[in-house]
Amino acid sequence: MPFNDRSRLDPSQVQDRRGRSTGRTLAVGGGGIGLIILAVSLLLGGNPGDLLGMISNDTSSGIQGTSETSDLQTACQTGADANKRADCRIVGYVNSIQDYWTGEFAAQNAQYTPAQTVLFSGSTEGACGYASGASGPFYCPSDQMVYLDLSFFEELTSRFGAQGGPFAEAYVLAHEYGHHVQDLLGLLDQSNGNSTGPQSMSVQIELQADCLAGVWAYHAAETGYLTAPSREEIAQSLDAAAAIGDDRIQRETQGYVSPESWTHGSSEQRQAALLDGLQSGDINSCESPGWVE
Numbered sequence: 001m002p003f004n005d006r007s008r009l010d011p012s013q014v015q016d017r018r019g020r021s022t023g024r025t026l027a028v029g030g031g032g033i034g035l036i037i038l039a040v041s042l043l044l045g046g047n048p049g050d051l052l053g054m055i056s057n058d059t060s061s062g063i064q065g066t067s068e069t070s071d072l073q074t075a076c077q078t079g080a081d082a083n084k085r086a087d088c089r090i091v092g093y094v095n096s097i098q099d100y101w102t103g104e105f106a107a108q109n110a111q112y113t114p115a116q117t118v119l120f121s122g123s124t125e126g127a128c129g130y131a132s133g134a135s136g137p138f139y140c141p142s143d144q145m146v147y148l149d150l151s152f153f154e155e156l157t158s159r160f161g162a163q164g165g166p167f168a169e170a171y172v173l174a175h176e177y178g179h180h181v182q183d184l185l186g187l188l189d190q191s192n193g194n195s196t197g198p199q200s201m202s203v204q205i206e207l208q209a210d211c212l213a214g215v216w217a218y219h220a221a222e223t224g225y226l227t228a229p230s231r232e233e234i235a236q237s238l239d240a241a242a243a244i245g246d247d248r249i250q251r252e253t254q255g256y257v258s259p260e261s262w263t264h265g266s267s268e269q270r271q272a273a274l275l276d277g278l279q280s281g282d283i284n285s286c287e288s289p290g291w292v293e
Contacts, residue, residue, distance in 0.1 A: 001167050002079075002083050002166075004225060009077055009091050010091070013091065013094045017119060072087060076088035076091045076092075079092060079226075082225075089169065097177045100223050105184075121151070126140050128141075137172055137175075139179035139180055144180060146180070156168065160244060163236050167237050170220075171237035172240065177212075178211075182205065187208070196260060196261050197261075203262055203264060210270050210274040210277070214237075214275065215282065216277075218279075241274045242267035246261075246263065247262075248266075
């Protein structure tokens with residue numbers, strides 16, 4: 001799913017904090033295998049500040065609003081740049097995702113509020129507390145930002161066995177912006193972040209974000225930033241969704257599956273939700289989560 005070389009990028013939608021670690025790490029309770037499972041359970045999902053109280057909410061020394069230290073503003077200008085650099089590729093995906101949702105909201109006589117993506121390395125701080133690369137990508141409703149350590153994509157392939165590839169990266173970002181859409185629609189306020197299990201509200205919220213990611217992918221080429229995804233690229237996204245299913249993660253980390261503790265859904269559920277959006281391209285198809293039955 002390459003970018004159109006002449007498409008114009010807007011790097012202001014991505015804030016770069018790489019190389020500016022806070023020196024503090026994510027506060028996760030427990031130890032041993034339990035700690036690993038808790039950390040992994042945050043992958044691709046929701047507000048980490050609401051999940052089991054894992055993150056400190058002390059933001060007294062926050063670094064929001066600080067100037068960027070990278071060259072994204074000068075290096076990421078066109079689709080050609082996105083085809084050459086991983087960080088510019090993130091800029092391009094964010095631009096395309098937000099362009100689509102801006103238009104979709106307008107079509108529904110509503111206004112979309114843009115959300116910045118924060119690139120960081122090691123650890124960083126935001127309104128939801130401190131985050132480390134081990135927590136995986138996440139959306140923070142308190143500051144309406146998406147947080148991403150690019151090393152996650154290496155982890156996705158090396159640790160979780162996903163095929164990887166650019167469209168898998170696009171799916172990850174689109175999922176997090178799916179949470180932003182939910183936030184704007186007031187759906188996150190209705191969720192219970194502590195509920196667990198295959199049919200829990202937590203799982204439904206995550207699966208709906210997968211579906212919304214698929215809806216964007218269906219329309220991605222219409223934004224002008226990208227070409228239409230190939231079958232191979234669609235397979236990349238579906239493989240990534242399966243790789244971070246709760247059942248697969250539990251099997252690999254603890255050796256058995258405990259559905260009663262699921263927070264994001266099984267591999268089958270996540271693939272079904274993503275495919276629903278990919279095939280329909282209709283946000284309304286994400287309203288009735290048949291994937292949790």
